[in-house]
Amino acid sequence: MDDPIVVDDLERLSFRVDRRAYTDDDVAAQEMARIFDRCWLYVGHESEVPEPGSFVSREVGGRPVILAHGSDGAIRVFANSCTHRGALLCSQPAGQVKSFRCPYHDWTFSNKGELTGVPIPDGYGPGFRKADFGLAQHRSDSYRGFVFVTFDPQQPRTLTEYLAGATEYIDLVADQSETGMEVIQGAQLHGAQANWKLMMENSVDIYHFRALHKRYVSYMQSLGSVPPRRRGGFGRALGLGHGANELPPAAARPLAHWTPMFDPELRPRMEATAARFAEKFGAERAQRITGMNRALMIFPNLMIIDAIALTIRKIDPVGADRMAITSVALAPKDEDPEIRELRKSHYLTFLGPAGFATPDDIEIIESCQRGYRNRTVRYSDLSRGMNKEIPETTDELPAREFWRQWDRLMHGDDGHFEVAHQAELQGAEKE
Template identity: 90%
Template sequence: MTTGLQRPAGDPIVVDDPGRLTFRVDRRAYTDDDLAAQEMTRIFDRCWLYVGHESEVPGPGCYVARDVGGRPVVMARGSDGVIRVFANSCTHRGALICSQPAGQARSFRCPYHDWTFSNQGELVGVPIPDGYGPGFRKADFGLARHRSDSYRGFVFVTFDPQQPRTLTEYLAGATEYLDLIDDQSEAGMEVIRGAQLHGARANWKLMMENSVDIYHFRALHKRYVGYMESLGSVPPRRRGGFGRALGLGHAANELPPAAARPLAHWTPMFGAEFRPRIEATAARFAERFGAERAERITRTNRALLIFPNLMIIDAIAITIRKIDPAGAGRMAITSVALAPKDEDPDIRELRKSHYLTFLGPAGFATPDDIEIVESCQRGCLNRTVRYSDLSRGMNKEVPETTDELPAREFWRQWDRLMQGDGGRFEVPHRAAGTPAGIPAGTPGAEAR
């Protein structure tokens, strides 16, 4: 039996016992303020964190400002075309140099004392400069630049100057799924303008668990299941698909073709008028990638967890969901939709409609999910039951999507980092007897 981060009384937070097919998490991990503070320094100050998508800053001078890992940052494409991530903090007295969530500018001006910075981060203007001594140099006061990189258009930042992994190394097996997303358009993918910003009175890790939990779909989202059936579509089955551990806390669930996908999988809920174009798109993908990969790109539904706080749900539409802690009992959620740049306008409207209908903050699913994680948070405050159980599927060589493999992969990395161990990535072994239909190289078995 392996035990994880210790409570003050000496009891483990995570109990991972493969021999007994048991995986438990002490519920204080969701409610303890001291643990929440430790997460910021041991996880969010160390990992690669998602900032945004390159399409959000399409031209020189374009920028977005948002909080990442509890720090205000600006992602800007400079006049030289290079994307950089800066601290959203004036080097003079600390005020935000960018208060708008997005825009286009040649420079950023601090409203406090009019210090001005170029969109490449240099300090270019200081009022009454003779008030400083001869040793003052503007070159010493440029915006603090964070280490950033991108993979297939997804931009990440790390605040750890000693972070030993490149972004690609850190993403490990998650790169396969980012490839499947970006390959959905030869013209490239783009974030659809507009974001849904909301929160929940619950711990952020409960929403990470929920986002890769397919077990709850038919129980919690009965209204949406009925809605799909009323339109002639088939909701996800209770059984089928598989979960994958992708290393370093990343994980995915992959479901067989079932639900609607406006890219290239037509179902009656889209309307008969769209069927010829959607099927023509499917034929183009088969010609480009071959039948097997084309089906996986265009018809398979998947939920990708990138540790610690990014979810990409590629199903009814493509949703990028960033889940940020705001203390032990609160979280902030930012959701945007991703789509092919070359998508027909009416197909785009169809995609947006289905995105909002299911995954929007007022859709069929998201209010259910918010209510249930808040219910879990309240329930965890009763200390009589100490542990939550995430053992489902530990008895299987290849866990299904209704099992809890992705949540266990998340918690194992959480536990390693909270103990100070960065965790060495090894591709989990795919055991013999993997069901047909799982792509070659799929790591089905859990690392023991």
């Protein structure tokens, strides 16, 4: 990668990305080795495996894994591959088991990963030991219920160190309930014929909102609500590729901020929730928890969107020009049943794959991918907001933070948060 893909010129306030980053098969292969094989990657939420024996299976960084709650109470991440001949142990997306059985030869493993059963064991010699064939366990950790895994045995950072400034925003999500947060059952699985990084960019891009989502804007106005404004709020670079946008709500989240678009009977309940948060956290922090919309990007491929509805979106590459998207809604465990139904409606209406926004987003990033076939225009520009001390949400600071970390890792440099473009980081912090 001698010919630079990311052209970052702070002196000229110019930031460009060569479009071969979205189209080149060799770049896509290098990403798997240099990014997805090295970083901490989101696996799932602890609420998805709430009790011993529960598990979920999914692809993470191109690898099939099992997130399992063992009978000893520990939550582990295993390779979803039998240590005998490699068959998938779990073909179901979730379930409750005491053991995992390989369908090929009936090798059986406990939910702690131990090999417990081998048919016709006398076919093996005296050196065969079950202890040598337990499930491969990946290094994993969790922060406030969000479980991550790394496939790099030399990964020098703990999960908390890796998350850097993103922990502040995860805390704002996790503090929305005194009894914990939970994933609402029912994942949305879909994809797009476009490069995965386009969806990451789109998810922190407020600049497009009123132009692209005209149907939703009109719908919200018909209900007497005001959609997210074009200007205002602020963007932040959180280090190590993570970034966030934060702005006051216009279309309220169903938590503690009532608007006329909600049932009037919900108003006293939401106001009581707001008062309870203010008493616990103080007025300023309570306002950030309950009264602000935000989009948090965790490098490389996780979005936590806390606007309109609280959504966890995992975006996985499937080659240079395809991606897979897993989306779930997150909610307080102790949520009022009527507010829970409202939350689910908001999630499906806007952020679901058949909602107002997501089809627009999918169509436009697929349009970008097709446009890149004309190679006359070499670069995409992400310079918006570089001239500002405090970038707004319509600026592109979070996307630039993503690309700077992408560029460091693709060149074999893990990057240091303390020295990475401190000018933009400090500018955002002044808010």
